[in-house]
Amino acid sequence: xxxxxxxxxxxxxxxxxxxxxxxxxxxxxxxxxxxxxxxxxxxxxxxxxxxxxxxxxxxxxxxxxxxxxxxxxxxxxxxxxxxxxxxxxxxxxxxxxxxxxxxxxxxxxxxxxxxxxxxxxxxxxxxxxxxxxxxxxxxxxxxxxxxxxxxxxxxxxxxxxxxxxxxxxxxxxxxxxxxxxxxxxxxxxxxxxxxxxxxxxxxxxxxxxxxxxxxxxxxxxxxxxxxxxxxxxxxxxxxxxxxxxxxxxxxxxxxxxxxxxxxxxxxxxxxxxxxxxxxxxxxxxxxxxxxxxxxxxxxxxxxxxxxxxxxxxxxxxxx
Amino acid sequence: xxxxxxxxxxxxxxxxxxxxxxxxxxxxxxxxxxxxxxxxxxxxxxxxxxxxxxxxxxxxxxxxxxxxxxxxxxxxxxxxxxxxxxxxxxxxxxxxxxxxxxxxxxxxxxxxxxxxxxxxxxxxxxxxxxxxxxxxxxxxxxxxxxxxxxxxxxxxxxxxxxxxxxxxxxxxxxxxxxxxxxxxxxxxxxxxxxxxxxxxxxxxxxxxxxxxxxxxxxxxxxxxxxxxxxxxxxxxxxxxxxxxxxxxxxxxxxxxxxxxxxxxxxxxxxxxxxxxxxxxxxxxxxxxxxxxxxxxxxxxxxxxxxxxxxxxxxxxxxx
Numbered sequence: 001x002x003x004x005x006x007x008x009x010x011x012x013x014x015x016x017x018x019x020x021x022x023x024x025x026x027x028x029x030x031x032x033x034x035x036x037x038x039x040x041x042x043x044x045x046x047x048x049x050x051x052x053x054x055x056x057x058x059x060x061x062x063x064x065x066x067x068x069x070x071x072x073x074x075x076x077x078x079x080x081x082x083x084x085x086x087x088x089x090x091x092x093x094x095x096x097x098x099x100x101x102x103x104x105x106x107x108x109x110x111x112x113x114x115x116x117x118x119x120x121x122x123x124x125x126x127x128x129x130x131x132x133x134x135x136x137x138x139x140x141x142x143x144x145x146x147x148x149x150x151x152x153x154x155x156x157x158x159x160x161x162x163x164x165x166x167x168x169x170x171x172x173x174x175x176x177x178x179x180x181x182x183x184x185x186x187x188x189x190x191x192x193x194x195x196x197x198x199x200x201x202x203x204x205x206x207x208x209x210x211x212x213x214x215x216x217x218x219x220x221x222x223x224x225x226x227x228x229x230x231x232x233x234x235x236x237x238x239x240x241x242x243x244x245x246x247x248x249x250x251x252x253x254x255x256x257x258x259x260x261x262x263x264x265x266x267x268x269x270x271x272x273x274x275x276x277x278x279x280x281x282x283x284x285x286x287x288x289x290x291x292x293x294x295x296x297x298x299x300x301x302x303x304x305x306x307x308x309x310x311x312x313x314x315x316x317x318x319x
Numbered sequence: 320x321x322x323x324x325x326x327x328x329x330x331x332x333x334x335x336x337x338x339x340x341x342x343x344x345x346x347x348x349x350x351x352x353x354x355x356x357x358x359x360x361x362x363x364x365x366x367x368x369x370x371x372x373x374x375x376x377x378x379x380x381x382x383x384x385x386x387x388x389x390x391x392x393x394x395x396x397x398x399x400x401x402x403x404x405x406x407x408x409x410x411x412x413x414x415x416x417x418x419x420x421x422x423x424x425x426x427x428x429x430x431x432x433x434x435x436x437x438x439x440x441x442x443x444x445x446x447x448x449x450x451x452x453x454x455x456x457x458x459x460x461x462x463x464x465x466x467x468x469x470x471x472x473x474x475x476x477x478x479x480x481x482x483x484x485x486x487x488x489x490x491x492x493x494x495x496x497x498x499x500x501x502x503x504x505x506x507x508x509x510x511x512x513x514x515x516x517x518x519x520x521x522x523x524x525x526x527x528x529x530x531x532x533x534x535x536x537x538x539x540x541x542x543x544x545x546x547x548x549x550x551x552x553x554x555x556x557x558x559x560x561x562x563x564x565x566x567x568x569x570x571x572x573x574x575x576x577x578x579x580x581x582x583x584x585x586x587x588x589x590x591x592x593x594x595x596x597x598x599x600x601x602x603x604x605x606x607x608x609x610x611x612x613x614x615x616x617x618x619x620x621x622x623x624x625x626x627x628x629x630x631x632x633x634x635x636x637x638x
Contacts, residue, residue, distance in 0.1 A: 015432070027432065032453070035351050037351065041401040082347065086362075117363075
């Protein structure tokens with residue numbers, strides 16, 4: 001962990017080009033010709049980010065989706081991707097490609113190139129994917145650093161489904177089978193929303209995707225933007241499935257807010273944009289909800305029914 | 320091996336976007352905002368592409384250089400890169416970053432982003448790098464498929480140095496120390512030539528980089544272009560160091576033509592462009608040499624002092 005921090009620190013000293021955004025955003029942003037190119041790269045490692053027993057098609061879907069999620073958070077429409085494939089068992093690889101193809105089609109992000117490599121016998125494999133998208137034309141590419149006092153804090157979709165979905169996928173969760181299936185699907189096949197991100201870009205101040213947990217990612221926006229953010233716990237949207245399985249009490253709500261893998265959009269915007277934001281989401285057939293407010297100051301606070309709620313010890317997946 | 324072929328076949332069925340060039344070229348080529356974007360991704364795996372005992376800075380240099388070599392072959396000027404770093408031992412990682420920084424500066428290719436991942440305990444690591452470049456403005460991006468009968472076949476630099484350099488680096492080669500050092504440097508720190516590639520692009524028909532061996536890569540151009548190529552063995556340029564260490568007999572010459580890791584340019588062009596090509600190379604302070612000719616038909620033939628020479632069993636590194 002200390003090694004990772006030291007390495008990222010050293011990388012920041014190298015990546016001084018403004019397009020790198022100090023390696024502190026979801027993606028790199030590069031002007032080329034009359035377009036804005038948004039670029040992101042994510043790697044998944046066997047036994048770290050996925051299990052060898054996970055369905056190969058889902059591993060591939062997730063690799064594509066997490067990169068599309070980064071593009072979505074920058075208001076970018078997918079343009080194409082390149083990926084690196086570590087060769088393994090033939091049937092597993094074939095299923096992986098099926099999932100990759102399905103995801104590339106779903107997100108309209110053609111596969112443009114890549115590399116295939118052999119691994120030493122028995123070594124865990126890893127897959128890297130670079131996604132490119134075209135950023136918004138008539139506004140800045142949203143960053144994590146632009147939240148302003150008076151903004152409202154918004155999320156798309158519902159929160160915590162994938163976290164519970166992992167337990168559902170592992171068979172360690174009980175509840176109505178249709179709800180367990182819905183939660184597991186959230187974990188296995190995240191559904192980022194690039195069209196929504198692109199449509200929201202001109203209306204927001206800060207935007208990022210929620211990958212490590214709502215609370216930890218909100219704390220990152222607060223820190224990057226130098227503002228205080230207050231979240232109303234009861235305003236955080238929970239799915240019917242999650243409510244049915246957990247009962248929806250405050251403990252379950254906090255668990256949802258600290259669970260990873262949501263791949264929903266988290267953004268802040270001035271209150272006068274609220275109507276346009278709701279209309280934009282409706283047109284994109286997505287739900288959005290106000291969950292808090294931005295103030296001058298610093299840090300994250302949590303409120304439940306008007307009363308301060310102590311922050312949980314773990315705000316999400318931190319690395 | 321069979322698995323890799325099957326996988327690449329399946330990938331080609333997915334990568335149907337014209338920008339992917341059927342995954343049969345050195346890079347993807349994408350039109351965006353009035354510019355041509357050239358994209359490539361290469362991965363190196365510990366104990367497959369490099370040894371854990373190799374100097375970390377050289378591993379990083381090579382990762383950057385092999386990608387720049389792909390850009391150079393498409394006449395593209397480096398624009399930036401993203402890479403994925405598998406965390407390891409802290410000192411090794413720090414040295415790796417120094418080599419990465421040095422190479423990015425040398426090739427004027429800023430680091431724009433990437434990912435850091437942890438590996439399972441003791442697992443071999445891998446590093447993927449995606450390089451972007453801007454392609455030529457006033458001509459097509461050279462492909463492997465455009466060689467035409469009557470073309471001359473050219474190479475830049477000298478051939479076979481890196482192959483011998485590996486032996487020099489491993490200490491299994493004897494000869495004058497200054498020559499051994501020069502050869503080892505070719506192996507450890509390949510020097511692709513993006514400015515030369517960009518300047519040559521309007522003058523060539525087909526172009527690729529030599530990574531797996533001169534003969535096998537020439538055979539690939541012949542096959543992709545549907546032409547016959549004849550190489551004059553004695554015209555292949557060999558360095559003074561290689562000649563001094565090997566004596567430069569025909570066996571050494573054939574070994575040089577089948578050795579990998581040259582990262583020089585291999586291209587074909589109509590004879591009327593020869594003068595411009597020589598002038599262009601001189602301006603870029605690079606050497607170029609005509610080593611053969613293109614004819615109608617198919618396949619690769621090798622000639623030595625006017626007499627046909629049987630092709631060696633292994634034309635290079637084939638995968």
